[in-house]
Amino acid sequence: MIEVRDAVKRFDGFAALNGVTLTVPRGAVYGLVGPNGAGKSTLLRCLNGVYKTESGTMTIDGESVWENPALKARVNSIPDDWYYFLQSSTQDMMRLYRGIYPKFSVERYKKLEAAFPIDPKKPIRHLSKGMQKQAAFWLTMSCMPEYLMLDEPVDGLDPVMRRQVWSLVLDDVAERGTTVLVSSHNLRELEDVCDQVGILDHGRVLLERSLAQLQDNMVKLQVVFPDGMTEVPPEIPALHASKLGRIHTLILRMNAQNATELLAQYNPLLVDAVPLTLEEIFIYELGGADYAVKDIVL
Amino acid sequence: MQSKTSSFKGLFSPALFRNDLSRFWPLWALYFAAWLLAMPAVQLLELFGRNRQWMDLATLRTNALDEVTGMASSGALVMSVVFGCLFAMALFSYLTNARAVGFAHALPARREGLFLTHYISGAAVFLSVHAVMALLTMAVWATAGVREMWLIGVWFLSATGQMLLFYGFAVFCAMFAGQMLAIPVFYGVLNVLVYGLTYLFQSLCQLLFYGWSNSDIPMPVVWLTPVYKLSKIFQNPWIYDKLGNWSGTDWGELYSSLGAVGIYALAGVALTAAALLVYKLRRSEATGDTVAIGWARPIFRYGVGVCAALSFGQLLYTILRDAVGGYGGGAASVPGVAVCMIALGLVGYFAAEMLLQKSFRVLKRSWKGGAVLAAVLVLVCAGFSVDLLGIEKYVPEADDIQSLDFDIYGVNYINGNITDPETIGRFLALHQALVEERPENDYNSENSGYTGLRLDYTLKNGKKLSRDYGFTYESGEVREDGSVLSQMAALMSDPVVRRADLSAQFLNDVDRLTAAEITLYLAQPGGRGQTLNFDADTARTLLDALEKDVDAGHLGADALDQDAWYANTYSNSLTFYYRVKPDPAHPRRDDSASFDLQFSKHDTFLLAALEHAGVDTGLLTTNQQMNDSDGSTVMAKDAYAYTQQEGRIPDEDGSVENEAPADASVGIIGGADGPTEILVTSQPAPADTKEP
Numbered sequence: 001m002i003e004v005r006d007a008v009k010r011f012d013g014f015a016a017l018n019g020v021t022l023t024v025p026r027g028a029v030y031g032l033v034g035p036n037g038a039g040k041s042t043l044l045r046c047l048n049g050v051y052k053t054e055s056g057t058m059t060i061d062g063e064s065v066w067e068n069p070a071l072k073a074r075v076n077s078i079p080d081d082w083y084y085f086l087q088s089s090t091q092d093m094m095r096l097y098r099g100i101y102p103k104f105s106v107e108r109y110k111k112l113e114a115a116f117p118i119d120p121k122k123p124i125r126h127l128s129k130g131m132q133k134q135a136a137f138w139l140t141m142s143c144m145p146e147y148l149m150l151d152e153p154v155d156g157l158d159p160v161m162r163r164q165v166w167s168l169v170l171d172d173v174a175e176r177g178t179t180v181l182v183s184s185h186n187l188r189e190l191e192d193v194c195d196q197v198g199i200l201d202h203g204r205v206l207l208e209r210s211l212a213q214l215q216d217n218m219v220k221l222q223v224v225f226p227d228g229m230t231e232v233p234p235e236i237p238a239l240h241a242s243k244l245g246r247i248h249t250l251i252l253r254m255n256a257q258n259a260t261e262l263l264a265q266y267n268p269l270l271v272d273a274v275p276l277t278l279e280e281i282f283i284y285e286l287g288g289a290d291y292a293v294k295d296i297v298l
Numbered sequence: 299m300q301s302k303t304s305s306f307k308g309l310f311s312p313a314l315f316r317n318d319l320s321r322f323w324p325l326w327a328l329y330f331a332a333w334l335l336a337m338p339a340v341q342l343l344e345l346f347g348r349n350r351q352w353m354d355l356a357t358l359r360t361n362a363l364d365e366v367t368g369m370a371s372s373g374a375l376v377m378s379v380v381f382g383c384l385f386a387m388a389l390f391s392y393l394t395n396a397r398a399v400g401f402a403h404a405l406p407a408r409r410e411g412l413f414l415t416h417y418i419s420g421a422a423v424f425l426s427v428h429a430v431m432a433l434l435t436m437a438v439w440a441t442a443g444v445r446e447m448w449l450i451g452v453w454f455l456s457a458t459g460q461m462l463l464f465y466g467f468a469v470f471c472a473m474f475a476g477q478m479l480a481i482p483v484f485y486g487v488l489n490v491l492v493y494g495l496t497y498l499f500q501s502l503c504q505l506l507f508y509g510w511s512n513s514d515i516p517m518p519v520v521w522l523t524p525v526y527k528l529s530k531i532f533q534n535p536w537i538y539d540k541l542g543n544w545s546g547t548d549w550g551e552l553y554s555s556l557g558a559v560g561i562y563a564l565a566g567v568a569l570t571a572a573a574l575l576v577y578k579l580r581r582s583e584a585t586g587d588t589v590a591i592g593w594a595r596p597i598f599r600y601g602v603g604v605c606a607a608l609s610f611g612q613l614l615y616t617i618l619r620d621a622v623g624g625y626g627g628g629a630a631s632v633p634g635v636a637v638c639m640i641a642l643g644l645v646g647y648f649a650a651e652m653l654l655q656k657s658f659r660v661l662k663r664s665w666k667g668g669a670v671l672a673a674v675l676v677l678v679c680a681g682f683s684v685d686l687l688g689i690e691k692y693v694p695e696a697d698d699i700q701s702l703d704f705d706i707y708g709v710n711y712i713n714g715n716i717t718d719p720e721t722i723g724r725f726l727a728l729h730q731a732l733v734e735e736r737p738e739n740d741y742n743s744e745n746s747g748y749t750g751l752r753l754d755y756t757l758k759n760g761k762k763l764s765r766d767y768g769f770t771y772e773s774g775e776v777r778e779d780g781s782v783l784s785q786m787a788a789l790m791s792d793p794v795v796r797r798a799d800l801s802a803q804f805l806n807d808v809d810r811l812t813a814a815e816i817t818l819y820l821a822q823p824g825g826r827g828q829t830l831n832f833d834a835d836t837a838r839t840l841l842d843a844l845e846k847d848v849d850a851g852h853l854g855a856d857a858l859d860q861d862a863w864y865a866n867t868y869s870n871s872l873t874f875y876y877r878v879k880p881d882p883a884h885p886r887r888d889d890s891a892s893f894d895l896q897f898s899k900h901d902t903f904l905l906a907a908l909e910h911a912g913v914d915t916g917l918l919t920t921n922q923q924m925n926d927s928d929g930s931t932v933m934a935k936d937a938y939a940y941t942q943q944e945g946r947i948p949d950e951d952g953s954v955e956n957e958a959p960a961d962a963s964v965g966i967i968g969g970a971d972g973p974t975e976i977l978v979t980s981q982p983a984p985a986d987t988k989e990p
Contacts, residue, residue, distance in 0.1 A: 011583055048404040050582050073406035083401035085321060092320075099313020100405055 001026045002047065002147065002181060007056035009042055009203075016042040017053065018203030024181055024196070026061075029173055031190040032183040033282055034200035040183040041080065043200070044149050047181070048077045060147060073102055076145035080152045082136040084124045090135045091120040094142070101143040109142040115164060130156040137165050141172065148172070150182040154189065166193055191278040199285055206285060215275050218284065219256045223248045223263060224270040233266060239284045251276070251284050309411045310418065318419035322388045326423045329381050333427055336373055337453070338434035340365060345442035359444050360544040363536060366435070366449050370456040371532035371555070377457065379525060382464030383485050385420040390472040394481075396585045403582050413577050417469060417570060424461045428454050455556060456532070459563035463524055466566035466573070473576040474594050476587035493523035498608035505612060505630045506682045508690045508736055511752060511766035524562050531555035588653040599650045599664075603671045606646025611639030636679035640672050647671050693729045694755055694763055696722060701756045704798075706790055708749035709863045710896065712854065714798030721794040728785045729753060729765065735782055737769035747771050747860055751786065776858045783858060790857035796848045804874070804893035811837040812890070813875040816908070818917040819924075836911050837874055843907035844895065852900040867898040869924040872908075 002024035009017040016039045024030040032040050045051045046058055049065050049072055058064065063071045084093055098104040113120070116134045118127065124135055133156050140148070148169065154162040170193060172178040184190055190197070191211065198208035209217065218239075224246050225232075232241045232248055240251040247270075252259045256273035263271050276284075319326070344365060345358055353361075392398035402412055432454045436447055471484040496519045500512040520527050532555045537546035576591060584590035589598045615630070615638040647668050651660040685691065702722050705713040716722060728751070739748070750768035757763060775783040789795050797805075814837035819827040832840065847853050856862035871894040878889050897904055905915050 045400065045404075045582075048400075050400050050403040052581070067408050069406040069408055069411070071406075072404070075406075077404055079397075079400055081397050081400075083397040085317070087321070096313055096317050099316070100311060100407075102406075 001061060002030075002179065003057070003059050003062075004043070004047070005057045007043070007046065007053045007058055009039075009046060009051055009053050015203050017046065017056075019056065020200070020203060020205055022198045022205050022208050024179060026179050027173060027177040028195045029170070029180040029182065029193050031187075031194035031197045031278075032181060032200060033185070033187060033190065033197060033278070034183075038200040039203040040200055041151055042203075044077065044079070044151050044181070044183060047149060048072070048075065074146040075149065076101070076140045076143045076147070077149035078133075078136045078140050078151065078153055080155065082132065084132070084135070086125055087123060089121050089123050090118055090138065093124065093135070093139055094120070097139050097143060103144040105142055105144050108144065109138070112138050112141060112168075115168065130158060130161065133157055134161060134165075137168070141168055144176070145172075145178060146176075148178055148180045150180065150184075152184055153182060154184070154186065162189070169193070187279040187282055188277070197278065199282060211278065214278070214281050216255050217253065218276050218281055219252050219254060219259045220274045220276050220280065221250045221252065221256075221259055221263065222270070222272045222274060223250060223268050226267050226269055229266065236262065251280070309408070309414045311407060311411060311415045314405075314407075314412070314415045315419050315422075318389060318416060319423070325384060325388050326427075329377075329385075329424065330427050330430075332377060332381075333431045333457075334434075336369055336377075337366070337431045338438050341435050341438045341442075345438060345444065355443055356541075356543040358442070359446070360536075360538070360542070362439065362442075362444050363446060363449060363544050366453050367532050367535060370449075370453040372529060374453070374457040374460045375525070375528045378460035378464040379489075381424070382461055382466075383468040383482055385424070385465050386468030386472045386485075387478065387481050389416040389420050390469060390481075391478060393472065393580070393590070394476060394478045394585060399582050399585045409578050410574060413574050420465055420469075421462075424465070425458060428457050428461075452552065452556065456559050459559035459566075460528060463562040463566035463569075466568075466570040467524075470569040470573040470576070473573045473580060474589055474591050476584050476590035480588055489525050490523060492519050493526055495605070495608070498605075498612070501612055502608060502635075502682075503689070505615075505635060506632060506679075507685070509732065509765045509767050510689070511754075511764035513754070513762055513764040524565075527558060528562065531558050588656075595654055596667075599647060599654065599667065600671060602650035603643045603647030603668075606649075607639040607643030607671075607675055609642075610646070611635070611642040614638040614642055632679055632683040635682075636676060639679065640675045643671055643675050644668050691733050692763075693726060693733060694757060696726055698757050698759070699726075699755050700758045703754040703756070704795070705752040706749070706786060706857075708747065708786075708790075708858050709860055710854075710857060712790060712795065712799035712857075714795065714800075714802040716794060716798045718794050721789075721792060724785070724789060724792070725753060728782065728789065731782045731785060732767050737767070737771070737782060739768050739770060747773060747858065749783070749786065749858060771858075773859055773861060787858040791851045791854040793849045793851060796853050797845075800844075800848065804876070804891070807876075807878045807891065809877045809879045809889075810834070811841065811874060811876045813837055814840055814873060815875075816870055816872050816913060818870060818914070819919055830911075830913055832911055840872065840904065840907050840911065841874065843903040844897070844901070846903040847897075847901040850903070852902060853897070855900040856898060863898075864922045864925070865920060866900060867896055867921055868918045869921050870918050871896055872904075 002022075004020050004022050007017050007020045008015060018039075020039065020043060022030075022032075032043065034040050042051065046053050047060070047065055049067065052066055058066070060071055060075065065071060065075075085096075088096075094109060098106065098109075116138045118131055118135055118138070124132055127135065133154075137153075150169075153169075154165060157165065166189070169178075169180060173180060182190065182194070194211055196208065196210050197214060199206045207214075223232075225248065232238060232250060236250065237252065238250045239253055240249075242249045250259075252262075254262070260271050260273065341362055344361055349358060349361070392402050403409075405412070407415075432450050435450050435453075439445075439447065439450070467489070468481065468485050471488060472481045475481045475484055493515065496515060500510075503510040504512060515526075533551070535548050535551040535555065536544050537548055539545040580590055581592075584592075589595045612635070615635050618638065619630070619634065648660055648664070651664045651667070652658055655663070681687070696719060699722055701715055701717045702725055703713070703715050704725060705711070716725075732751070748768070748770050750766070752766045753764065755763040771783050775781050776787050778784055811834050813834060814832040815829055817827055817829045844853070856866050874893045874895065876891055876893070878891050880889065899905075899920075909915050
């Protein structure tokens with residue numbers, strides 16, 4: 001289990017992490033979402049032992065991450081800008097990984113060769129961005145990680161390869177109980193793979209819940225009010241309201257049943273509850289945190 | 299199947315080590331090739347090349363020893379300075395790349411493990427290279443019959459010790475650098491920083507303090523500038539026989555040099571340990587910053603400002619002074635120096651700030667620091683202006699002085715060392731008078747003479763104090779009672795001072811006099827000269843007479859009065875030939891030497907002795923007469939000039955055929971298969987017997 005409590009990390013006075021608290025249960029796939037500059041990559045680097053937090057705690061299975069080689073041997077990450085030695089091939093990097101990560105599986109490395117159409121002897125710098133990402137997955141998955149931290153992991157991969165790597169990751173989760181912490185802006189994709197989501201903004205976690213809880217906690221209603229009611233009554237706590245013809249679309253922070261009961265007092269002609277996508281939850285939650293899409297007239 | 303080779307073993311990762319070796323192999327190969335060429339290849343060529351055909355083993359061995367000694371000193375120094383930095387730049391370059399540092403620090407290793415593995419990679423390379431080179435060179439020597447294998451061990455220790463220092467130092471610098479280019483810059487600057495700052499401070503003192511003299515660089519400064527100190531080791535560790543071949547070892551010099559290398563090697567290890575501590579403090583996110591360690595940034599900022607003020611500030615002042623006013627000598631303007639130093643100091647300060655902030659817009663954020671620097675520089679200059687520490691006026695107490703080295707230069711130059719309290723007291727009185735009267739060096743005046751006095755006091759507490767005064771004067775001032783010039787003139791003919799001068803110039807070196815000679819330029823009609831030679835006994839008589847003149851205060855009587863000096867001093871110099879005292883550690887192939895004495899009409903004892911030796915002193919020519927003589931003396935003058943330049947003795951007609959008494963001849967009798975007999979003579983063959 002990954003546990004972060006009140007973690008603070010500042011860069012020249014700017015708090016990139018400003019008291020982050022989150023919990024990633026063992027064997028979960030945790031999606032970390034948030035606007036640009038929210039602190040997602042910083043949080044992942046702190047969890048990898050690259051950055052040191054100024055206060056708060058960061059533990060994996062109860063052990064502090066910082067300067068803990070035994071723990072870090074069980075943790076692998078693929079950052080957004082994966083690093084390789086300039087003149088190295090995938091095979092060269094494999095030798096390094098094999099020597100450094102004690103659980104590196106040469107058997108798995110050979111098996112995965114079929115999944116990734118890469119010449120292992122070709123210098124990595126000569127590979128395309130997407131193929132470099134594939135090489136990163138190939139090597140990382142061969143390390144048999146117990147904890148996997150991914151920052152924009154499928155960025156640059158084609159749709160087939162995206163499905164391929166997610167399949168590999170989810171197989172590992174299912175078979176070996178790997179815990180995955182993934183940061184991405186591709187919310188549609190996260191929706192398919194994540195059990196749990198945390199929304200990060202300004203260095204703090206706004207909320208973290210399972211996807212089902214999130215969807216249960218917020219509802220989108222399409223409502224048609226009786227004649228004479230052209231506007232949404234002000235006492236309805238709508239996070240967002242829009243209107244198309246006579247149909248009002250309302251986003252409410254409550255479950256569908258409570259929302260339907262709330263609207264029942266206005267005798268609507270039509271009430272239809274629609275589940276929200278992760279993207280909509282992200283947008284409306286952050287809209288409440290002053291990060292709404294602004295109507296800008298150019 | 300899981301990997302058998304596993305992670306970090308304690309503080310060392312074999313995988314990362316192998317990776318370092320394979321990644322940077324071109325650099326390791328370059329280092330290997332450089333030493334291969336400098337050591338075994340050179341020895342191979344030296345001992346088995348063309349030289350072997352015409353040099354004997356003793357000569358070849360001497361050359362081999364000399365070359366390996368050179369490699370242990372300057373060779374190892376150059377290699378260490380250059381490759382120490384390159385090794386550190388290669389192995390710790392990841393600290394200057396954000397992606398690389400993210401990768402490295404996410405690996406399952408402590409910072410110590412990463413640091414030590416990379417450090418050991420570099421150390422293993424240079425140790426291996428040194429060991430291989432030592433073995434190869436030993437093989438070459440063994441084949442050639444050179445037996446002094448221990449010298450290769452000395453080379454190994456020296457090269458390894460120096461590499462430990464400079465590699466450790468470069469690693470230390472790398473820990474502070476967030477950008478690749480900053481590593482060699484920090485390394486280069488810090489290597490000479492202490493020496494440079496000392497030099498700049500002394501220059502400023504010389505500019506602003508009347509009489510300030512740049513003394514010898516203090517020993518701590520020399521030690522804190524390893525490039526300088528190490529360039530002086532293994533300078534002369536060998537004893538040669540009279541044929542110039544190696545005959546023994548000056549073990550004191552050798553051990554002292556090795557001791558210095560050992561101390562620096564320990565310093566290198568200490569710097570490495572310090573680098574490790576700094577690495578643990580270093581934040582990964584500092585990658586890309588010019589200075590990666592927070593607490594070092596103010597040091598960098600103000601350090602650059604101070605260095606810019608001291609160096610470019612002084613330079614700007616001297617340029618402006620010469621360009622605007624035309625330098626006429628005299629003391630520098632303290633406000634002028636202050637303005638230049640503050641201006642350039644602020645330029646340096648804000649330039650450093652721009653590098654730190656990676657922005658040109660730094661004025662708003664950092665003007666307060668600039669103001670602090672400017673204020674400090676104003677205070678320093680004000681301190682100089684009012685001589686806060688009393689440096690200009692300081693004259694040591696006689697009781698505190700152990701000895702005094704003096705140099706007085708004017709029409710002629712004397713120098714020496716004195717310990718006589720009374721004479722030191724007279725110098726102190728002169729020093730005090732100079733401090734009070736402050737005569738200056740005025741290039742624009744019409745004064746006729748220039749003189750100078752340098753005083754180097756050795757104090758009883760072991761410290762040194764140096765002062766240097768130079769100024770122009772009128773000849774008449776020499777005759778004013780109590781004036782600075784009259785005091786100087788009196789000292790220049792003082793028996794103790796003159797004896798100290800003669801001792802410094804040749805008496806201290808004399809083992810035994812062998813001959814003396816004097817040339818009379820106008821001895822014969824038509825301006826032809828004549829050289830008179832004297833045997834050792836006569837030379838001793840002449841020297842005794844000279845010492846009587848010294849004791850009577852005759853020698854140097856007109857030293858500062860130019861007109862009198864020209865009128866009374868002879869252009870005929872009396873030359874003493876002598877053997878120098880033997881130095882068992884460094885026997886000389888040629889132990890003969892000579893000393894030319896200028897004397898004057900005042901030196902009555904010497905003139906009498908010359909008369910007694912058969913010299914017609916009426917034929918001596920004063921400098922005034924020499925200048926006033928007509929064209930008939932040209933040949934004699936030419937011969938004189940030739941004598942001065944070449945140290946040869948002209949014949950009666952002014953031509954030169956014979957060499958000086960130390961001349962010798964070597965004859966070799968033998969066939970094409972090598973000499974069978976070598977003959978050495980101490981006298982050259984007569985001219986008519988020489989082969990055409």
